[in-house]
Amino acid sequence: MTATRFPKALTPLPESLYGERIVAVGESIESVARTVTDVVLARRAVRRRWLLAAGACGLLAALLAFVPRHPEEGALVAVASYEGWIGIAEGSLLVSSVLLLAGVEWRCAVGRIAETVALLAALAAGFCAGTPAEPWMRGTGLSPPFGPVGFWQGAGIAALVVVCASHWLVGLLPDLAVLRERGASRLYGGLAGGWRGSALQWRIWDEAHRATALFGALLAIALQVGASVMQAASAVAGRQDTLLPVTYLVDAVLSGVGASAAVVVTIRAVHRLHSLITRRHLDILARLILVLGLASLYCHATTILAVLLHGDAAARDTVARGFHGDLAPAFWTVVTCGLLPPQLFWLPRLRRSSLAVAGIGTLAAVGAYADRAMGLAVTLRDASTLVSPAADIAGIAALAGSIALFIAGLIVALQTLPIISIAQMRALVIAHNPATSPAGPALEDPGTGAGRLVRGQSIVAEFASARALAAAAGLLRARDRSLRLDALGPVPIPEALEVLRPAVVPIRLRALAGALVGGTGVLAVCLAAIPLAAGAAPWGAWPSLVLPSLTAALTAGTLAALAALLAARGRPGQIADGQAGLDHFVLAAKVDGEPGEAERIGQRLLALPASDGRPLAIRMVDG
Amino acid sequence: MSRPRDPSQEEPGRRAEASPPRTARAFLLDPARRSAAGLGIGAAAFGLALLLGGSHRLAVSYLPAWLCLLALPVGALPVAIMVERADAWRPQPETALLETLRWLLGLMPVAALLGLPILALLPVLYPWAAGAAPESPLSAIWFTTPFLLLRLALVFAVWIGLAAMFARRGGEPWGKAGRIDDGRAILGLGLHIVCGTLAASDLVMAVFVQFHSSLAGLLLLAGWSALALSAAILVASPDVGPSRRRLDRLTPLAVLLAIWAAMHLVQALVLGSPEAALWYGARLVGEGSVLTGFAGAIVLLAAAVTLKPGEYRTRLVAALALGVQILAVYWFVTPAMRGSFKVTLTDALALVGVAGIAVGLVPATRRLFPSR
Numbered sequence: 001m002t003a004t005r006f007p008k009a010l011t012p013l014p015e016s017l018y019g020e021r022i023v024a025v026g027e028s029i030e031s032v033a034r035t036v037t038d039v040v041l042a043r044r045a046v047r048r049r050w051l052l053a054a055g056a057c058g059l060l061a062a063l064l065a066f067v068p069r070h071p072e073e074g075a076l077v078a079v080a081s082y083e084g085w086i087g088i089a090e091g092s093l094l095v096s097s098v099l100l101l102a103g104v105e106w107r108c109a110v111g112r113i114a115e116t117v118a119l120l121a122a123l124a125a126g127f128c129a130g131t132p133a134e135p136w137m138r139g140t141g142l143s144p145p146f147g148p149v150g151f152w153q154g155a156g157i158a159a160l161v162v163v164c165a166s167h168w169l170v171g172l173l174p175d176l177a178v179l180r181e182r183g184a185s186r187l188y189g190g191l192a193g194g195w196r197g198s199a200l201q202w203r204i205w206d207e208a209h210r211a212t213a214l215f216g217a218l219l220a221i222a223l224q225v226g227a228s229v230m231q232a233a234s235a236v237a238g239r240q241d242t243l244l245p246v247t248y249l250v251d252a253v254l255s256g257v258g259a260s261a262a263v264v265v266t267i268r269a270v271h272r273l274h275s276l277i278t279r280r281h282l283d284i285l286a287r288l289i290l291v292l293g294l295a296s297l298y299c300h301a302t303t304i305l306a307v308l309l310h311g312d313a314a315a316r317d318t319v320a321r322g323f324h325g326d327l328a329p330a331f332w333t334v335v336t337c338g339l340l341p342p343q344l345f346w347l348p349r350l351r352r353s354s355l356a357v358a359g360i361g362t363l364a365a366v367g368a369y370a371d372r373a374m375g376l377a378v379t380l381r382d383a384s385t386l387v388s389p390a391a392d393i394a395g396i397a398a399l400a401g402s403i404a405l406f407i408a409g410l411i412v413a414l415q416t417l418p419i420i421s422i423a424q425m426r427a428l429v430i431a432h433n434p435a436t437s438p439a440g441p442a443l444e445d446p447g448t449g450a451g452r453l454v455r456g457q458s459i460v461a462e463f464a465s466a467r468a469l470a471a472a473a474g475l476l477r478a479r480d481r482s483l484r485l486d487a488l489g490p491v492p493i494p495e496a497l498e499v500l501r502p503a504v505v506p507i508r509l510r511a512l513a514g515a516l517v518g519g520t521g522v523l524a525v526c527l528a529a530i531p532l533a534a535g536a537a538p539w540g541a542w543p544s545l546v547l548p549s550l551t552a553a554l555t556a557g558t559l560a561a562l563a564a565l566l567a568a569r570g571r572p573g574q575i576a577d578g579q580a581g582l583d584h585f586v587l588a589a590k591v592d593g594e595p596g597e598a599e600r601i602g603q604r605l606l607a608l609p610a611s612d613g614r615p616l617a618i619r620m621v622d623g
Numbered sequence: 624m625s626r627p628r629d630p631s632q633e634e635p636g637r638r639a640e641a642s643p644p645r646t647a648r649a650f651l652l653d654p655a656r657r658s659a660a661g662l663g664i665g666a667a668a669f670g671l672a673l674l675l676g677g678s679h680r681l682a683v684s685y686l687p688a689w690l691c692l693l694a695l696p697v698g699a700l701p702v703a704i705m706v707e708r709a710d711a712w713r714p715q716p717e718t719a720l721l722e723t724l725r726w727l728l729g730l731m732p733v734a735a736l737l738g739l740p741i742l743a744l745l746p747v748l749y750p751w752a753a754g755a756a757p758e759s760p761l762s763a764i765w766f767t768t769p770f771l772l773l774r775l776a777l778v779f780a781v782w783i784g785l786a787a788m789f790a791r792r793g794g795e796p797w798g799k800a801g802r803i804d805d806g807r808a809i810l811g812l813g814l815h816i817v818c819g820t821l822a823a824s825d826l827v828m829a830v831f832v833q834f835h836s837s838l839a840g841l842l843l844l845a846g847w848s849a850l851a852l853s854a855a856i857l858v859a860s861p862d863v864g865p866s867r868r869r870l871d872r873l874t875p876l877a878v879l880l881a882i883w884a885a886m887h888l889v890q891a892l893v894l895g896s897p898e899a900a901l902w903y904g905a906r907l908v909g910e911g912s913v914l915t916g917f918a919g920a921i922v923l924l925a926a927a928v929t930l931k932p933g934e935y936r937t938r939l940v941a942a943l944a945l946g947v948q949i950l951a952v953y954w955f956v957t958p959a960m961r962g963s964f965k966v967t968l969t970d971a972l973a974l975v976g977v978a979g980i981a982v983g984l985v986p987a988t989r990r991l992f993p994s995r
Contacts, residue, residue: 232893243841309765
């Protein structure tokens, strides 16, 4: 199962594929960790400059947070900003999760950045969500299960933030241990806990990462489609656009990919990460923006054609207002920012241009924002509560404050945490640059190697690859089934797990149980709190009951997966943390038998063929 | 039941056995006689349907039967593009599933040919052709016979071209040019979705003049792809060697079914007009409500089986999904003419008739789709 999730070195690929490598030729396990952690462990003066900039942005956001909000609903800019940030958050989360679940290997260099964008965009949405409620809910007759609309809006954002943060934290855990080993602050060690990179820990991490990705993707879809279904259903009967949920979902993903692409290009340029984020990544991101731009174009064209063919006079008038009326600024912003620029990526040269990818990605996010604003303007105009965007000072302040908060958060994340996943990049390096990893001592002759053995109770052997480690573990286990073995490595070691076969409850079962408990709990509370009137429209109950329950289930499932991983993080192993295999593949054997048993095991390992399981080095330790 | 044969294994004009067939089944399955047998069975089924139901009922039954045939190549097209695109990274041998999907693409010209009778039945099937008032100035032009013919000609020309392009085996771009050509896949999918939306609007949604859903094109295309993939899973032989380890046939089907069901749900939730209530009212009573519940159960079953997939479980889910998708085509179309969803003997005979004639025409149109 795990074998299919990580890049494999078995498949030879044409050298000229796309003309660019996914990771530079010279990169190794060691160099990846060094490049990424150097950003965090940079000179204090350099970091201070960046953190001052982040502080300035944070201060601006804090000041703007005190601008009094409009008490009435219908403040277009604030609502559109909220929707825009939510779209970026859900789009980034959805894309990064789907790529992780699909095992797409190029995600390794950009996945963490997309997850960070998702988390910060969710926080920025929370910044904008103070006053305005979902304005279209008045028209649908759909009311929350109980309590005010604002409470449920806040609960939705909180769920999104919790799921984004959990998925982000799960991915970070092994990288925090690398920072700990490289002498970063004690805080990293505290967060990493007892992470040693054992085969079992990697397996649990992999499962938890995939579980949080699955729940995150489902939550993004559920929240996005749920909200847009309510907006679409709130239109006058006969003018409901059934394609609107698809349009908004596509726009959300487009804006998420666009914003992530802009951030990726910026980080690549500022920190000179060209060997990890190659031009191939730019090319792929550009292709994604092109595909999503085409999908958005299809949605908008189909909606307009459907209105012109089947819509009533009022619906056709709304389309006309977009071409030359009060909606024209928003409509033409959608066309000139969101629909046309992505088509430039048909040109290969532009797909490999950093400037083009960052610029068009940003424009795509602006186009998606304008689309939200246009949809809201139509809804609010129908409800006769539209506040002019120019007069919406509080909304403009909310937008500016949220942007400042996003930039501040991004700088802080970049300066304090590995912005590229070290664990995933190392797996990629092993697959694509097998000759350079891992860096270790040269192979020793079996005869001379034996002389280095020192008497002790445990034996620790270092290997060149996970395959060699698995072969050695298989040999030892075949001779003595009671021997206690532990395998450690800088990346997941599914080969060793097949030999060691540790007993462990799958994370997915715990996550499913958590989801079940969370979902049914909230459903029960809702059912108890709502007086379900006789004769109520059955469809009306769906968003009122199912969406909160589903959101709670997905959030609880994510938290259950995170909790299981954190619990497994501190599980004791066979060898001390000081010898953890964060840079090498290590096999540890605990010897409890007769005197001289450890030496015999060492001799047995050193007698293995160099091509199949002989360790690079062996030492014996007490304990 | 014997294991279905991989269609790719069949060479054109190949004679399976030297000795004459000894049973009726063997006689009909003999490749040399299959064409004539198909034409004969098809003609007999149509004759019987005409005799039992009359020309009007046959016309009503013919449209969904033909749409089921059309769904095979049209639905297979995006799935084949996606599988080929995913396979482009892997130099392992092609899977039997992809070969079967490519074989289904070869049915595109047959479906186009068998669609010609629809043009003669326009006044029977579509209210606009029978003189219903247009809803807007544009629809007064859009829904006219010449403009419809122009659109359908364009749509089928594009579809046949795409089918011929993607049915070609060994056409993996990187294999030839040393690089993966995403443009071919993007363009293919984009054109397919545009053509599918136009065809769904003109051929399916137009049977009920007052019901409109801009999502219907994507919804029908998702259903047709699920139909084609189910059929391909049922027909394709199991993979052996490296392909077997990496191939998961059920997950794409489960995802397609989930997308199809989600779009149905979204459409039902969004639409609140009296016309929509009327449209759903005709489809959610009696047999229609049973089909709706059964379809929901199959979608959940497919998702659940992905946790523990296996060849026979996958084939079982595919068979159930195929049945649901065929009935879903009738669920969409026939209530507009009958007032409610029900499957009649004429429907079954028309389906057999279309399938028989298609089998008869396949050898003639195969020449357009060389295997290499």
